[in-house]
Each structure stands twice: as structure tokens, then as C-alpha cells.
Amino acid sequence: MTDITATAQHDNSGHMSLEEFCGTIRHLEAQGKDGISLFNQVISEGYAPDLIAEDEYQHSRRLERITTEITRRFRQEGLRIVLVAGPSCSGKTTTSRFLNHMLRDNGIQPCVVSLDNYFLNLDQRPLDAHGNIDYESFYGLDLKQLGRDVASLLAGDQVSMPTYDYVKGERTYRGNTLKLESNSLLFLEGLHALNPQLIPSIPDELKFNLFITAQATIYYGEKAGLEEHDNRLLRRIYRDFNSRGATALQTLQWWPGVLRGEHLWILPFASHADAWFNTSMVFEFSAIKSRVSQLLQEVPETEPVEYKIAQRLHAMLARIAPLTHEDFVAIAPKRRFLLSNEGK
DSSP states (O other): OOOGGGSSOOOTTSSOOHHHHHHHHHHHHHTTOOHHHHHHHHHHTTOHHHHHHHHHHHHHHHHHHHHHHHHHHHHHHOOOEEEEEOSTTSSHHHHHHHHHHHHHHTTOEEEEEEGGGGBOOGGGSOBOTTSSBOTTOGGGBOHHHHHHHHHHHHTTOOEEEEEEETTTTEEEEEEEEEOOOTTEEEEEESTTTTOTTSSTTSOGGGEEEEEEEOOOOTTSSGGGTOOTTHHHHHHHHHHIIIIIOOOHHHHHHHHHHHHHHHHHHTGGGGGGOSEEEEOOOTTHHHHHHHHHHHHHHTSOTTSHHHHHHHHHHHHHHHTSOOOOHHHHHTHHHHHHHHHHTTTO
8 A cells, every 4th residue: 555654744743734635645646546545544544633633724724714805895895794605515504603703803793694584484485397395496585575674784773583483384583683783794694695686785895705615525536436416415414314303315305406406596606706615624524424324324225216326325435434533532632733833
């Protein structure tokens, strides 16, 4: 097996950085070597905590650059709204949460509004060509109410904010209110946030458009059997089970409709973004491997289409070394080292 440590330089602590690791992987994969085997070798040699910490650090640094631009436009150009969009399980909510923390450090108070809370009641939703509720349609949002509420918020009014009840399939009001202050920045987060018809009455110069994507890292390429959307599909299987109690079979059955909706309602507006952010993490498949592999094995052979996809994904995950509890425990001091050396 190729000695990966012999082909990459090391940092002052004697360990490879993430950048050096990725560069080495690219070099060796260009020679036709197996990226996952090399990835697993790095874990077996004890580098996992270093690379996880470095990955998180670089992730944060990329977000800091976006935060800096948002802050500049807020202070110098009167920016009032950040629109965060992206396809299913791209990482919109998590990215917004991190951005909010960084903006607060800059003296800006983010006020987050989920577009999901503006869904129309189920009996008011548009139907698809088969007469079923079209859950992916842009017109499933109450655009008129959203427009009124945003205009009122920007005018400084206190606004009653809705909450969508997924159990009842209807929008409710539970006494929640929102009022923007002089240091407030409104965040609208959701699948359709970059659609220009969302809040057309608000001037473009008041908006910052952020598109969230999740493009798999290079060492999960064709040799691994990974297809374009599989990283988000794996995330969604994990999320649907944990937050909705859904089986992998159910998620796989929903997925084609999700992709059709994305190509129709989300991806065409990605070019409107002021910034893109890729949320994929180097070790994410290793982190969720154990649970997702188990869920995939529960997909029955009696559902041949979904069973075939599940078997392909399971085979891919089987080739990736899992992370251990000890790996994550060991990350903490690495994080402190990176933070203490920032800017040096």
C-alpha cells in the first residue's frame, strides 16, 4: 500500500493538515489509486482527529469570509435581508445557525424566519399532474402573507409570526412576534429563498443571496459508486429517521419527487446567489455510517427499485472506515490548537 505520509508534508505538530491530505489524495487518485483505501489508511494511522479538526476549522474560515461580506454590506450599503436557499439536506439551517453566531460577534442581531412556516394549509396547496399535493411547488407558500410581513418588518413594525403545524397540515399563530431593531438583519431560510418572485417588492440591493450546496469530497468518486446526489440522500435518510421516524424505504420513495422539485423550483435560481457555500465535510460518511448502513439493510427486496439503491449505498459505505468515539473526543484539543494559532 502506498505510504501516504511519505508523499505529503507535515505541519509543525508533525501531522498532515487537511489541505496537504487532500492534495495528496488528488495526486494519488490521478495515478489511478483508490481514494477510499488511502482515506482509510489515514484513519488507521491515527490522523483522524487532526483532519476532522482542520476540516471544521477550514469550514469556519470559509463562512467567516461570507460573514465579513454580509457585515460590510449591512454597515455600508444598507443590507436588510439575507436569503438562504439550497436543495434538501444541503445544510441550510445549520449554515444559518453558524452565520448567526458569527454575525452576533460583529454586533449584528440576526432574526431568522423559516419559509416553511409560510406553507399554505394542505387543502390549499397546488396539485401535481397526478392530482396529488405538490409538496415541492414554490406556490405552496403563502406569498402574499409573506410579502406583507416582510414589508412590515422592514418598516419597523411588530409582526405576528406564523408556525406551520406539520401534524395538522396547517399554519397556526401561537403568539410569537418579531420586531427588527436598528442592528437587526432578517434571515429568510428555505428551499425557495432565491426565487425572485418570493418578495419581488423588496429592492435587490437590500438582499444578500446565499446558495447552500453539498458536493461530495474528492475521495468518494466514481470508484466508490457515489452518484451526484447521494451525499444528500444519505444525510436525508439519517435525518428523516432521527427527526421524523421515517424508514430508509420511505425516504428512498420520496427522493425522486424531491429531485424533480429541485430541478424545477430551486436549481434554476442558484445563479442569482451572491455567494455559494459547500457544506460537505471530509468525514461525514464515516460519522453516520453505522446508523445509515443499518437503515439501508432494512429496505426489503419486495421493493426492487429502492432495494437496488439501498444495496449500492450500503456497499459504498461498507468500504469506508467508521469514526470512533475516541476520534471525536480527541478533536477538542486540536480545535483549541487551531483557534489559538489563528492569524499567526
